[in-house]
Structure formats: structure tokens, C-alpha cells
Amino acid sequence: MGTIRPFNPVKLFIGLLASETPLIPRLEDRLSSEFGPVDHRSGIIPFRFTSYYExxxxxxxxxxxxxxxRLIEAGRLPExxxxxxxxxxxxxxxxAGGSTVQRPVNLDPGYLEHAKVVLASTKNFYHRLYLGKGIFGEVxxxxRKDKFEFFPWTYPDYQSPEYLEFFTAMRRIYRLQLRAMCIVRQEEA
Structure with a gap:
């Protein structure tokens, strides 16, 4: 029988899609007021991977x-x-009054931990697990071996160099945070 251990806190991220670039600073301010200070941000990346949102x-x-x-408990992802x-x-x-589009923003939260990146979704599929509150999680x-690896369901944009640069830097920050908290992975102990 395995020993039940506490799960390390995880690093929250939010992927923002914006149809109106001037909204981005306002959204960052709003997200910071909700989830705490931003410690890393990507550059603006043109989203040209699918026409799904057009x-x-x-x-x-x-x-x-x-x-x-601020690190979070993984169980908070549905909330x-x-x-x-x-x-x-x-x-x-x-x-609504000044926008030319129906949906000016799309917010995709997820978290990163040592071994994986997890996205939250309202949509069920065979590779997603129900987390609660109508929300599913997808690894x-x-x-692995000093780099991110993908699954057949990994979105093409998440495989792009720009995204990988962000997640690699975010993972470095996360590891430094855990070390500062004197938390190491079991395999590293």
C-alpha cells in the first residue's frame, strides 16, 4: 500500500486570448487583483493556430x-x-457597446507542477478527469528528461517555441519557489 503524502503547492497560470490588444493591461490588473501579483508574463503572441475562435x-x-x-493547492483549479x-x-x-466582437477575451487557467502542465476545461473528453463544479482537468x-513532451491531444499552440519558452521559464521560477520553501520532490530528497 502506498503512503499518502501531502501534494506540493502548484503554480497557477492563466492563458489569455484577446481580440482587442488594448484590453490586455486591464485584464492583467484584474487578474492580479483576483489571484495575486504576476511574477512572469509572456510577450504578446499572435494566435494563428486554429480558426476555432474566429x-x-x-x-x-x-x-x-x-x-x-502565489502558489495554490491543485484542488482550487475548478474554483x-x-x-x-x-x-x-x-x-x-x-x-458590449464598443466592441466589434461577441467575445473580446478568453481566459484559460491551469497549473504547472514538477512533472506536468494541467489545463482546466468545461468540456469533457476521454482524456480529461472531472475535478468538480462542472470543470475537467487535462494533463x-x-x-521528462529536461524538456516538455506532448500527448496526441496537446494543442498545437502549446507545442510552439513561444509557449515552451514561457512554460520553461515558469517552471524555473516554480522550482526556486519550492526550494525557498524547503520543499523538494521525493526523488530529489
């Missing part, structure tokens, strides 16, 4: 990732996804 968001979409200084859905709706309402990539 009907709601238009043809010009930018992606930005934010990671947050955070529900909160980001509310924030999306608030931005939709605020932009979208894993870290």
Missing part, C-alpha cells in the same frame, strides 16, 4: 500568458476556472 472573437487574436507569484468564466462575462458586458504536456 466566429466569436474575430480574425485578429493575441495570446498572453501570466503566472502568479479558479469558475471565477475566470465570470471575469470573461464581465469583460463581455463591459465591452496537456509533461516534463
Amino acid at each position: 466566429k466569436e472573437m474575430g480574425a485578429h487574436i493575441d495570446r498572453v500568458f501570466f503566472s502568479f507569484e 479558479i476556472k469558475c471565477r475566470t468564466n465570470v471575469l470573461e462575462e464581465e469583460f463581455r458586458s463591459e465591452s 496537456t504536456m509533461h516534463f
